Amino acid sequence: MAEQEAWASALHSHGRRVTKQRLAVLAAVQHNPHSPAEGILAAARKDLPELTAQSVYVVLSDLTDLQMLRRFEPPHSPALYETRVGDNHHHAVCISCGRVEDVDCAVGHAPCLxxxxxxxxxxxxIQIADVLYQGICQDCQAKQQLPTQTQVTTK
Amino acid sequence: MAEQEAWASALHSHGRRVTKQRLAVLAAVQHNPHSPAEGILAAARKDLPELTAQSVYVVLSDLTDLQMLRRFEPPHSPALYETRVGDNHHHAVCISCGRVEDVDCAVGHAPCLxxxxxxxxxxxxIQIADVLYQGICQDCQAKQQLPTQTQVTTK
DNA sequence: GCACTTATTATGAGTACTTCACAATAAGGT
DNA sequence: ACCTTATTGTGAAGTACTCATAATAAGTGC
Structure with a gap:
């Protein structure tokens, strides 16, 4: 697959060696955007069973520093990774089920820079302005309409 | 001090009991904005030495749920707390030294809602849009001007 | 293609921050 | 003042992540 070639040359251009671990992690993140390290490990192990969790952490940190990956940390969640970098997109997290969506900025330009x-x-x-939207996704809204679950638990 | 009265009535209005632990935590957060749980514990113990770390965590979580406190989590940092709630202000974090500043939104209204x-x-x-600015504060900029420290470490 | 250098990964332990279960305490209504 | 139950303290546990060091392998020069 030509995908590998692209990753390989990107790694080279950053002075990094091309290893199957890095390629497996990159492919896993590509195909599972907004995944935590653990999920990336699980996905990457389908191609490379001997991959270790610690290597995933090392690779993710390094590639994030190189800006080949982007990391963001929703509240009460482990860090999530994605391959979509270089644009100014942001994230919306459902406070009920945790699902994450990409969003572009409404005002059409870098927000509040x-x-x-x-x-x-x-x-x-200022170098970066990260926007994190929090709301309720359509699925969870539908669930909350149910009579027996209308009440929000308030200790 | 009248501050205590205000916290007490706020707690009452949320159906919470007024305890010295809660008052100590609220005062500590008030006087040390953008502090982590550990810092709040240290500050609160000046007034209430027998306060435990676990109680601070419980109180902070509960008061955050009640919206009496606001919590935010800068990357690579423990959660920070502040008493400034109810407005739409955001935060700027220095990526070099970690100092935090409050900022209002440039566009004059809730950003990108x-x-x-x-x-x-x-x-x-969408219910909340949190904006986290990351940049370099004036102090750290000055330090990076020094000849011997101009080079950024790039492994 | 082979050896060599050194980046990268695996191994195993350790840390920071936070949460949990449950017993002890104390706030606030009667 | 008593009683109910929210709240706190105690001690342990859990999650996400990092560190130190040895083993491995990528890429360079021969």
Whole structure:
């Protein structure tokens, strides 16, 4: 598959060696976007059963530093990875079931990249603005319509 | 101090009992915004030495659920807490030293609250849009100007 | 193609942060 | 003041991730 070639040359251009572990992790992330390290391990092991969890962590960290992967951390969730990098897309997480969707920014450009600073603060040079939407997906909304489950548990 | 009264009535209005542990945690968060649980424990123990770490975790979770506190989780950091709730402010984190600043949204209104969905996705009902800015604060920028530290370590 | 250098991975242990189960305590209504 | 039950303390456990070091293998030069 030509996919492998692309990953291989990308790795080369970053001065990294092309290993079957890296290729397996990249393919696993590609085919399972928004997956945690554990899920990536499981997916990659279908191709490479001897792959270890620790290697997955090392590879994911390194490729994230190289910007070949993108990492984001929803609340109360392990870090999730995806291959979609270089654009300015963001994420929506369902607070009920945890499903994740990609979203582009509504305003059509990088959101809020020039924040308004308080007078007493020292402005930072902003490099990234990550937006995390939290809401309820259609499936979970439908479930909450059910009479017996309308009540939200409030201790 | 009248601060205590306000917390007490807020707790009452949520059907919670007013305990010295809760008041100590609230005061600690108030006076140390953007602090992790450990920092809050240390601050609260100045007033209440017998307070335990586990109680701090329980209190923080509960008060966050009640929206009396707000929790956010910068990458590679434990969760941070603040008493500033109910407005739509966001956070800027220095990727070098970790310092956190509050920022209001540049566009003057809730950012990107109506995201643009892909055609093949099921839109969610968005409730929150958290924006996390990442950049370099003025102090760290100054440090990186130093000749011997100009080079970024790139393995 | 073969040896060599060194990046990369596997192994095994360890850490940080948070949560859980359950007993002890104390807040607030009667 | 008593009683009910929310809340806290105690001690242990769990998840996600990292570290140190030895084994392996990618890519270079011969």
């Amino acid at each position: 020039t924040p308004h600073w308080d007078e007493d603060s020292k402005p930072m040079t | 109506t995201p643009h969905w892909d055609e093949d996705s099921k839109p969610m009902t």
